[in-house]
Amino acid sequence: MARIYAGWRMNRRSFLASAAVVLGTQMVSRTCPAWAGGRTTEKAHAHYALRIGPCKLEIAPGIVIDTIGYNGQVPGPILRVREGVPVTIDVMNQSGRAEIAHWHGLAIDSVNDGAMEEGLPMIPSGGTLRYHFTPRPAGTRWYHTRATAGADLSAGGYTGQFGFFLVEDRHGQGPYDPQRYDQEVFLAIHHWEPSFVPMVEKMREAFANAPLTSGSDVGYKYATINQHMLGAGEPIRVKRGQRVLMHLLNASGAENVVLGLPGHSFKVIAMDGNPVPNPVTVETLSLAVAERVDAIVERKSPGVWVLGSTLAKSRDMGLGIVVEYAGATGPSAWHDPAPEEWDYSRFGSLAKAPEPDETFTLTFRDIGPMNGSQFDSWTINNQSWSKIDPLRVRQGRRYRMVFRNGSGDQHPMHLHRHTFEVTRVGTKEFSGLRKDVVNVMPLDSVAVDFVADNPGDTLLHCHQALHMDFGFMRLMKYVG
């Protein structure tokens, strides 16, 4: 079975180079080399090394991005670990500024989680930090920087510091049954060269080209899937009848996306790495910042197609990748899919979730620019980070958080160190959809339930960098 980062050609030399970096050999590169394939390991490794450093990324002929990546490559190497088997990761910071790496979607302790708000100091430039933890639960997780960018759009989540972190189950499988697919590809989305765009312009543009897919004050010049802009990298090569498991990750700093693939549909089997109760087939996939979708695509329409953004402007920016059937030739084709509303409830179960022991109602508001910033500040119940009271929970109790979006922006809400269950979107109640990020649409409300089962300080925040960095965070503390 092929298991590759789509769009990358793997050869033995580059594979060995990658393996050497992973093992800690000094192979410092200032350019981002062609992706060495996802197979940094065939089985669970006990020890990884990641080097954070500057690199140049040629996303299309003549278009070179200066950024910061892991091990001189973007995306970073796919880390494959096994649930329950301890892993050590040495993170060496050669970026020239303080950094921190976060393991997203894992139920680990506060110190190793990789968030300074939970107590882990930043790694100074020139320093190395050893993380040590036992990964769980199994599923498609990821890792990324948690450095604050603020108004510096060349830092933090705007850089190339992201990669897949796959937690195989205890049998070394998966995270999904390999009988269900013939080929596995990893697709990480990112946007490049951000710049400040006043919100009013974004709104005007959005209304002219529905649906609203961003509420960001940031515009971009380019977008990539893995290392390349649409058409610039190797296509995903498929054969008729193949079932391809796509692991999709929105690793953008501040941009939500909607994707389509003409002539095909996506059977969604997992969200944020957790199998969904109801694997529905859809025409388009919505991925807010930090969300993952694992979907099986059955290859039934021979040709050369674009898997890409449903917005023409975003595809022009590069947001897509070519899918090429064996024997097919010619330019890649795009057709607009029928409009489809992204509805989390379709993937859940109709059974009602148990009542929580306690409910927190959290209202989000935009309070406009503060302290001379060009970017708006954000509040949760009228308080902003860091002057905000923590939520207090007791171990073993079940909690509900009701997110009430009092703004015109979308907010991908992320809870660290826990998996929550989405139990209501708007007026639709459901259960069983386990996630670590949920996107709350403008003026909508969403309820998520979780069991306080992992003591230690825990960060709750919007994953949109411009919101997170301007007040939209709150700590949860275990008490009693």
Ligand SMILES: [Cu+2]
């Ligand atoms: Cu937000």
